[in-house]
Amino acid sequence: MIFLSFIGISIILFPSISIFAAMITDIRFWSAPDHTRVVLDLTEPIQYESSFQEKPLQLHLELKGTSLTTQKREVEVNDPLLTKISLIDLGKDKVKLVLHQKKTLNANIYALKPYLDKPHRLVIDLVDLVQEKKEQEERQKQKEVRPKGTKIVVIDPGHGGEDPGAVGPKKTMEKDIVLKVGEKMIHFLNQNKEIQAFLTRKGDYFIPLEERIKIAREYGADLFISLHTDGSFNPQARGSSIYCLSLSGATDEAAKILDDKENMSNVLGGAFLRPASIVKDPNLNQILLDLMQNNSMKESLRFAEYLLEDIKVVNQLKYPSYRQANFIVLKAPDIPSVLMEMAFITNKEDERLLKRNDFQEKMAKSLITSVKKYFKP
Ligand SMILES: [Zn+2]
Numbered sequence: 001m002i003f004l005s006f007i008g009i010s011i012i013l014f015p016s017i018s019i020f021a022a023m024i025t026d027i028r029f030w031s032a033p034d035h036t037r038v039v040l041d042l043t044e045p046i047q048y049e050s051s052f053q054e055k056p057l058q059l060h061l062e063l064k065g066t067s068l069t070t071q072k073r074e075v076e077v078n079d080p081l082l083t084k085i086s087l088i089d090l091g092k093d094k095v096k097l098v099l100h101q102k103k104t105l106n107a108n109i110y111a112l113k114p115y116l117d118k119p120h121r122l123v124i125d126l127v128d129l130v131q132e133k134k135e136q137e138e139r140q141k142q143k144e145v146r147p148k149g150t151k152i153v154v155i156d157p158g159h160g161g162e163d164p165g166a167v168g169p170k171k172t173m174e175k176d177i178v179l180k181v182g183e184k185m186i187h188f189l190n191q192n193k194e195i196q197a198f199l200t201r202k203g204d205y206f207i208p209l210e211e212r213i214k215i216a217r218e219y220g221a222d223l224f225i226s227l228h229t230d231g232s233f234n235p236q237a238r239g240s241s242i243y244c245l246s247l248s249g250a251t252d253e254a255a256k257i258l259d260d261k262e263n264m265s266n267v268l269g270g271a272f273l274r275p276a277s278i279v280k281d282p283n284l285n286q287i288l289l290d291l292m293q294n295n296s297m298k299e300s301l302r303f304a305e306y307l308l309e310d311i312k313v314v315n316q317l318k319y320p321s322y323r324q325a326n327f328i329v330l331k332a333p334d335i336p337s338v339l340m341e342m343a344f345i346t347n348k349e350d351e352r353l354l355k356r357n358d359f360q361e362k363m364a365k366s367l368i369t370s371v372k373k374y375f376k377p
Pocket of ligand 1: 158165227
Protein backbone atom coordinates (compact mmCIF):
# COMPACT_ATOMS: atom_id res chain seq x y z
CA MET A 1 0.00 0.00 0.00
CA ILE A 2 2.82 2.34 0.93
CA PHE A 3 4.52 1.47 -2.31
CA LEU A 4 1.34 2.29 -4.21
CA SER A 5 0.94 5.64 -2.59
CA PHE A 6 4.58 6.49 -3.42
CA ILE A 7 4.04 5.85 -7.07
CA GLY A 8 0.53 7.25 -6.91
CA ILE A 9 1.22 9.75 -9.62
CA SER A 10 2.33 7.19 -12.16
CA ILE A 11 -0.61 4.98 -11.27
CA ILE A 12 -2.92 7.84 -11.97
CA LEU A 13 -1.07 8.72 -15.12
CA PHE A 14 -0.88 5.21 -16.50
CA PRO A 15 -4.58 4.64 -17.18
CA SER A 16 -4.80 8.17 -18.52
CA ILE A 17 -2.88 7.02 -21.59
CA SER A 18 -5.96 5.23 -22.84
CA ILE A 19 -8.09 8.21 -21.78
CA PHE A 20 -6.17 10.28 -24.33
CA ALA A 21 -7.66 8.14 -27.07
CA ALA A 22 -11.07 9.50 -27.92
CA MET A 23 -13.93 7.14 -27.32
CA ILE A 24 -16.93 6.80 -29.60
CA THR A 25 -19.80 6.56 -27.14
CA ASP A 26 -22.77 6.63 -29.51
CA ILE A 27 -23.85 6.89 -33.13
CA ARG A 28 -27.12 8.28 -34.48
CA PHE A 29 -28.61 9.27 -37.81
CA TRP A 30 -31.40 11.58 -39.02
CA SER A 31 -33.06 11.18 -42.41
CA ALA A 32 -34.22 14.22 -44.36
CA PRO A 33 -35.64 13.98 -47.90
CA ASP A 34 -32.40 15.28 -49.43
CA HIS A 35 -29.75 14.34 -46.88
CA THR A 36 -28.87 11.93 -44.11
CA ARG A 37 -27.02 13.21 -41.08
CA VAL A 38 -24.82 10.80 -39.15
CA VAL A 39 -23.58 11.92 -35.73
CA LEU A 40 -20.82 10.30 -33.67
CA ASP A 41 -20.61 11.19 -29.96
CA LEU A 42 -17.00 11.49 -28.82
CA THR A 43 -15.13 12.08 -25.59
CA GLU A 44 -12.43 14.12 -27.43
CA PRO A 45 -12.06 15.73 -30.82
CA ILE A 46 -10.55 13.32 -33.35
CA GLN A 47 -8.59 13.22 -36.57
CA TYR A 48 -9.94 11.37 -39.56
CA GLU A 49 -9.31 10.63 -43.19
CA SER A 50 -12.20 10.20 -45.58
CA SER A 51 -12.41 8.47 -48.95
CA PHE A 52 -15.17 7.46 -51.34
CA GLN A 53 -15.30 3.99 -52.79
CA GLU A 54 -17.03 3.28 -56.12
CA LYS A 55 -17.88 -0.40 -55.94
CA PRO A 56 -19.82 -0.83 -53.79
CA LEU A 57 -20.70 2.83 -53.20
CA GLN A 58 -19.30 3.65 -49.76
CA LEU A 59 -17.88 6.54 -47.81
CA HIS A 60 -15.00 5.47 -45.54
CA LEU A 61 -13.77 7.43 -42.57
CA GLU A 62 -10.64 6.23 -40.83
CA LEU A 63 -10.86 7.64 -37.32
CA LYS A 64 -7.49 7.98 -35.58
CA GLY A 65 -6.67 7.82 -31.87
CA THR A 66 -10.11 6.39 -31.28
CA SER A 67 -11.68 3.44 -29.57
CA LEU A 68 -15.24 2.19 -29.40
CA THR A 69 -17.29 2.06 -26.24
CA THR A 70 -20.66 1.92 -27.94
CA GLN A 71 -21.93 -1.59 -28.51
CA LYS A 72 -23.29 -0.57 -31.89
CA ARG A 73 -21.30 -2.05 -34.79
CA GLU A 74 -23.99 -2.07 -37.48
CA VAL A 75 -26.76 0.49 -37.67
CA GLU A 76 -29.57 -0.22 -40.14
CA VAL A 77 -30.62 3.01 -41.87
CA ASN A 78 -32.68 2.05 -44.92
CA ASP A 79 -33.73 5.54 -45.90
CA PRO A 80 -33.61 6.69 -49.55
CA LEU A 81 -29.88 7.46 -49.27
CA LEU A 82 -28.19 4.82 -47.09
CA THR A 83 -28.65 1.14 -46.36
CA LYS A 84 -26.55 0.95 -43.20
CA ILE A 85 -23.62 2.26 -41.21
CA SER A 86 -20.81 0.04 -39.91
CA LEU A 87 -18.18 0.67 -37.26
CA ILE A 88 -15.13 -1.56 -37.54
CA ASP A 89 -12.49 -1.72 -34.81
CA LEU A 90 -9.14 -1.84 -36.62
CA GLY A 91 -7.15 -2.11 -33.38
CA LYS A 92 -4.23 0.17 -32.40
CA ASP A 93 -6.68 2.98 -31.61
CA LYS A 94 -8.13 3.06 -35.09
CA VAL A 95 -11.77 2.73 -36.03
CA LYS A 96 -13.26 2.63 -39.51
CA LEU A 97 -16.67 4.09 -40.19
CA VAL A 98 -18.37 2.83 -43.35
CA LEU A 99 -21.45 4.49 -44.78
CA HIS A 100 -23.18 2.19 -47.28
CA GLN A 101 -24.75 4.41 -49.94
CA LYS A 102 -27.68 3.71 -52.24
CA LYS A 103 -26.64 6.41 -54.70
CA THR A 104 -23.97 9.02 -55.37
CA LEU A 105 -23.87 11.54 -52.54
CA ASN A 106 -21.86 14.55 -51.47
CA ALA A 107 -20.27 14.50 -48.05
CA ASN A 108 -19.98 17.39 -45.63
CA ILE A 109 -17.94 16.45 -42.56
CA TYR A 110 -17.41 18.70 -39.57
CA ALA A 111 -16.78 18.63 -35.83
CA LEU A 112 -19.03 20.20 -33.20
CA LYS A 113 -17.74 21.22 -29.79
CA PRO A 114 -19.55 20.24 -26.58
CA TYR A 115 -22.68 22.31 -26.10
CA LEU A 116 -25.08 22.08 -23.16
CA ASP A 117 -25.58 18.34 -22.61
CA LYS A 118 -23.99 17.38 -25.95
CA PRO A 119 -20.42 16.06 -26.06
CA HIS A 120 -17.83 16.49 -28.83
CA ARG A 121 -19.41 15.32 -32.06
CA LEU A 122 -18.37 14.44 -35.54
CA VAL A 123 -21.13 15.14 -38.04
CA ILE A 124 -21.31 13.61 -41.51
CA ASP A 125 -23.96 15.07 -43.79
CA LEU A 126 -24.50 13.00 -46.91
CA VAL A 127 -26.35 15.16 -49.39
CA ASP A 128 -28.28 14.06 -52.47
CA LEU A 129 -27.78 17.13 -54.65
CA VAL A 130 -30.21 15.87 -57.32
CA GLN A 131 -32.99 15.42 -54.76
CA GLU A 132 -32.16 18.74 -53.13
CA LYS A 133 -32.64 20.53 -56.45
CA LYS A 134 -35.82 18.59 -57.16
CA GLU A 135 -37.34 19.58 -53.80
CA GLN A 136 -36.47 23.20 -54.45
CA GLU A 137 -38.01 23.13 -57.93
CA GLU A 138 -41.15 21.48 -56.61
CA ARG A 139 -41.54 24.24 -54.04
CA GLN A 140 -41.05 26.93 -56.65
CA LYS A 141 -43.55 25.24 -58.93
CA GLN A 142 -46.24 25.56 -56.23
CA LYS A 143 -45.90 29.30 -56.49
CA GLU A 144 -46.53 29.22 -60.23
CA VAL A 145 -49.41 26.76 -60.35
CA ARG A 146 -51.45 28.21 -57.52
CA PRO A 147 -54.89 29.41 -58.55
CA LYS A 148 -55.37 33.17 -58.51
CA GLY A 149 -56.38 34.47 -55.10
CA THR A 150 -54.98 31.45 -53.25
CA LYS A 151 -53.02 32.29 -50.12
CA ILE A 152 -49.97 30.29 -49.16
CA VAL A 153 -49.18 29.52 -45.53
CA VAL A 154 -45.92 27.92 -44.50
CA ILE A 155 -45.85 26.26 -41.08
CA ASP A 156 -42.45 25.76 -39.52
CA PRO A 157 -42.20 23.12 -36.79
CA GLY A 158 -39.16 24.28 -34.79
CA HIS A 159 -36.02 22.23 -34.02
CA GLY A 160 -35.75 18.57 -35.19
CA GLY A 161 -33.13 15.84 -35.48
CA GLU A 162 -30.09 16.53 -33.26
CA ASP A 163 -31.91 19.48 -31.72
CA PRO A 164 -34.82 18.31 -29.51
CA GLY A 165 -35.76 21.84 -28.40
CA ALA A 166 -37.07 22.13 -24.84
CA VAL A 167 -37.65 18.85 -22.98
CA GLY A 168 -40.45 18.26 -20.45
CA PRO A 169 -40.23 16.57 -17.04
CA LYS A 170 -41.67 13.42 -18.65
CA LYS A 171 -39.06 13.71 -21.45
CA THR A 172 -41.57 14.97 -24.02
CA MET A 173 -39.58 16.72 -26.74
CA GLU A 174 -40.54 20.04 -28.27
CA LYS A 175 -39.49 18.87 -31.75
CA ASP A 176 -42.10 16.06 -31.70
CA ILE A 177 -45.01 18.13 -30.38
CA VAL A 178 -44.51 21.00 -32.84
CA LEU A 179 -44.36 18.57 -35.77
CA LYS A 180 -47.63 16.95 -34.68
CA VAL A 181 -49.43 20.29 -34.34
CA GLY A 182 -47.89 21.44 -37.65
CA GLU A 183 -49.20 18.35 -39.46
CA LYS A 184 -52.67 18.92 -38.01
CA MET A 185 -52.60 22.56 -39.13
CA ILE A 186 -51.64 21.60 -42.68
CA HIS A 187 -54.45 19.06 -42.75
CA PHE A 188 -57.10 21.56 -41.59
CA LEU A 189 -55.77 24.49 -43.62
CA ASN A 190 -55.77 22.52 -46.85
CA GLN A 191 -59.48 21.85 -46.43
CA ASN A 192 -60.00 25.51 -47.42
CA LYS A 193 -60.06 26.02 -51.16
CA GLU A 194 -58.49 29.44 -50.96
CA ILE A 195 -55.54 28.37 -48.79
CA GLN A 196 -52.56 26.13 -49.53
CA ALA A 197 -50.36 25.13 -46.63
CA PHE A 198 -46.91 23.55 -46.48
CA LEU A 199 -44.44 22.46 -43.81
CA THR A 200 -40.79 23.48 -43.70
CA ARG A 201 -39.86 20.07 -42.28
CA LYS A 202 -41.87 16.88 -42.67
CA GLY A 203 -39.95 14.61 -40.33
CA ASP A 204 -37.44 14.37 -37.54
CA TYR A 205 -34.47 16.21 -39.03
CA PHE A 206 -32.93 19.62 -38.57
CA ILE A 207 -33.13 22.52 -40.98
CA PRO A 208 -30.92 25.57 -40.36
CA LEU A 209 -32.98 28.61 -39.38
CA GLU A 210 -32.12 30.70 -42.46
CA GLU A 211 -32.99 27.73 -44.65
CA ARG A 212 -36.52 27.70 -43.19
CA ILE A 213 -37.12 31.22 -44.46
CA LYS A 214 -35.67 30.26 -47.82
CA ILE A 215 -38.13 27.36 -48.05
CA ALA A 216 -41.04 29.69 -47.19
CA ARG A 217 -39.89 32.10 -49.89
CA GLU A 218 -39.62 29.32 -52.48
CA TYR A 219 -43.24 28.40 -51.76
CA GLY A 220 -44.14 32.07 -52.14
CA ALA A 221 -45.52 32.24 -48.61
CA ASP A 222 -48.03 34.96 -47.73
CA LEU A 223 -47.72 34.03 -44.06
CA PHE A 224 -45.09 32.15 -42.05
CA ILE A 225 -45.82 30.59 -38.67
CA SER A 226 -43.02 29.04 -36.61
CA LEU A 227 -44.27 26.60 -33.98
CA HIS A 228 -42.51 26.09 -30.65
CA THR A 229 -43.09 25.05 -27.07
CA ASP A 230 -41.50 27.14 -24.36
CA GLY A 231 -38.94 26.05 -21.78
CA SER A 232 -37.93 27.54 -18.45
CA PHE A 233 -35.83 26.67 -15.41
CA ASN A 234 -38.86 27.75 -13.41
CA PRO A 235 -41.20 24.75 -13.46
CA GLN A 236 -44.12 27.04 -12.54
CA ALA A 237 -43.87 29.06 -15.77
CA ARG A 238 -46.70 28.24 -18.15
CA GLY A 239 -48.99 29.62 -20.83
CA SER A 240 -48.83 30.55 -24.52
CA SER A 241 -46.96 33.46 -26.06
CA ILE A 242 -46.76 35.04 -29.49
CA TYR A 243 -43.61 36.66 -30.85
CA CYS A 244 -43.08 39.07 -33.70
CA LEU A 245 -39.83 40.50 -35.01
CA SER A 246 -38.37 43.45 -33.20
CA LEU A 247 -36.38 45.86 -35.33
CA SER A 248 -35.05 47.74 -32.33
CA GLY A 249 -33.91 44.76 -30.29
CA ALA A 250 -35.65 42.57 -27.77
CA THR A 251 -38.58 43.99 -25.82
CA ASP A 252 -37.21 42.92 -22.47
CA GLU A 253 -34.65 40.71 -20.80
CA ALA A 254 -36.89 37.64 -20.88
CA ALA A 255 -37.31 37.95 -24.61
CA LYS A 256 -33.55 38.35 -24.97
CA ILE A 257 -32.93 35.05 -23.21
CA LEU A 258 -35.60 33.37 -25.29
CA ASP A 259 -34.12 34.93 -28.36
CA ASP A 260 -30.90 33.20 -27.49
CA LYS A 261 -32.59 29.90 -26.73
CA GLU A 262 -34.43 29.67 -30.04
CA ASN A 263 -31.55 30.95 -32.12
CA MET A 264 -29.04 28.57 -30.57
CA SER A 265 -30.90 25.82 -32.41
CA ASN A 266 -28.40 26.32 -35.18
CA VAL A 267 -25.53 25.49 -32.84
CA LEU A 268 -27.29 22.42 -31.49
CA GLY A 269 -28.57 21.08 -34.77
CA GLY A 270 -25.45 21.92 -36.71
CA ALA A 271 -26.16 24.82 -39.01
CA PHE A 272 -23.13 24.20 -41.12
CA LEU A 273 -25.17 22.53 -43.76
CA ARG A 274 -24.24 24.18 -47.03
CA PRO A 275 -24.06 27.76 -45.76
CA ALA A 276 -23.33 28.87 -49.32
CA SER A 277 -26.91 28.07 -50.22
CA ILE A 278 -28.17 30.95 -48.11
CA VAL A 279 -28.45 33.49 -50.84
CA LYS A 280 -27.97 37.12 -49.98
CA ASP A 281 -29.06 39.32 -52.81
CA PRO A 282 -26.66 42.27 -52.94
CA ASN A 283 -28.92 44.13 -55.35
CA LEU A 284 -31.76 44.56 -52.91
CA ASN A 285 -32.18 48.24 -52.38
CA GLN A 286 -31.99 49.09 -48.69
CA ILE A 287 -34.90 51.54 -48.81
CA LEU A 288 -37.10 49.06 -50.57
CA LEU A 289 -36.07 46.45 -48.06
CA ASP A 290 -36.99 48.75 -45.16
CA LEU A 291 -40.38 49.50 -46.68
CA MET A 292 -40.99 45.82 -47.21
CA GLN A 293 -39.86 44.99 -43.69
CA ASN A 294 -42.11 47.67 -42.21
CA ASN A 295 -45.09 46.33 -44.07
CA SER A 296 -44.32 42.72 -43.09
CA MET A 297 -43.98 43.80 -39.48
CA LYS A 298 -47.27 45.65 -39.55
CA GLU A 299 -48.96 42.61 -41.03
CA SER A 300 -47.27 40.28 -38.51
CA LEU A 301 -48.61 42.38 -35.65
CA ARG A 302 -52.10 42.33 -37.16
CA PHE A 303 -51.96 38.53 -37.35
CA ALA A 304 -50.52 38.33 -33.82
CA GLU A 305 -53.53 40.27 -32.48
CA TYR A 306 -55.92 37.70 -33.98
CA LEU A 307 -53.80 34.87 -32.60
CA LEU A 308 -53.90 36.25 -29.06
CA GLU A 309 -57.67 36.47 -29.27
CA ASP A 310 -58.11 32.91 -30.52
CA ILE A 311 -55.41 31.17 -28.50
CA LYS A 312 -56.59 32.37 -25.11
CA VAL A 313 -59.71 30.24 -25.54
CA VAL A 314 -57.49 27.14 -25.71
CA ASN A 315 -54.74 27.97 -23.22
CA GLN A 316 -53.91 30.73 -20.77
CA LEU A 317 -51.65 33.47 -22.08
CA LYS A 318 -48.23 34.03 -20.57
CA TYR A 319 -48.39 37.71 -21.53
CA PRO A 320 -51.51 39.72 -22.41
CA SER A 321 -49.88 41.08 -25.55
CA TYR A 322 -47.52 39.83 -28.24
CA ARG A 323 -43.79 40.10 -27.59
CA GLN A 324 -41.02 41.19 -29.87
CA ALA A 325 -37.65 39.51 -30.21
CA ASN A 326 -34.91 39.05 -32.77
CA PHE A 327 -35.55 35.49 -33.82
CA ILE A 328 -33.72 34.50 -36.97
CA VAL A 329 -36.83 32.77 -38.34
CA LEU A 330 -38.74 36.04 -38.13
CA LYS A 331 -36.26 37.99 -40.21
CA ALA A 332 -37.78 37.57 -43.67
CA PRO A 333 -38.40 41.16 -44.79
CA ASP A 334 -40.89 40.01 -47.41
CA ILE A 335 -43.05 37.56 -45.43
CA PRO A 336 -45.27 38.42 -42.45
CA SER A 337 -44.04 36.00 -39.78
CA VAL A 338 -44.88 35.06 -36.21
CA LEU A 339 -43.38 32.61 -33.76
CA MET A 340 -45.67 30.90 -31.35
CA GLU A 341 -44.74 29.26 -28.06
CA MET A 342 -47.81 27.06 -27.58
CA ALA A 343 -47.21 26.27 -23.91
CA PHE A 344 -44.36 25.52 -21.47
CA ILE A 345 -43.24 21.95 -22.02
CA THR A 346 -41.16 22.30 -18.82
CA ASN A 347 -44.36 22.78 -16.78
CA LYS A 348 -45.96 19.52 -15.68
CA GLU A 349 -49.50 20.64 -16.48
CA ASP A 350 -48.61 22.23 -19.84
CA GLU A 351 -46.59 19.16 -20.82
CA ARG A 352 -49.60 16.95 -20.11
CA LEU A 353 -51.76 19.19 -22.29
CA LEU A 354 -49.23 19.36 -25.13
CA LYS A 355 -49.11 15.58 -25.36
CA ARG A 356 -52.88 15.31 -25.70
CA ASN A 357 -54.28 14.83 -29.18
CA ASP A 358 -57.39 16.93 -28.46
CA PHE A 359 -55.29 19.82 -27.15
CA GLN A 360 -53.04 19.69 -30.23
CA GLU A 361 -56.14 19.70 -32.42
CA LYS A 362 -57.71 22.62 -30.57
CA MET A 363 -54.45 24.55 -30.82
CA ALA A 364 -54.22 23.87 -34.56
CA LYS A 365 -57.85 24.88 -35.13
CA SER A 366 -57.56 28.13 -33.21
CA LEU A 367 -54.47 29.03 -35.24
CA ILE A 368 -56.48 28.40 -38.38
CA THR A 369 -59.32 30.64 -37.17
CA SER A 370 -56.74 33.43 -36.93
CA VAL A 371 -55.31 32.63 -40.37
CA LYS A 372 -58.79 32.92 -41.89
CA LYS A 373 -59.46 36.25 -40.16
CA TYR A 374 -56.11 37.52 -41.36
CA PHE A 375 -56.78 36.70 -45.02
CA LYS A 376 -60.36 38.00 -44.98
CA PRO A 377 -60.52 40.99 -47.33
ZN1 LIG B 1 -38.28 26.22 -29.63
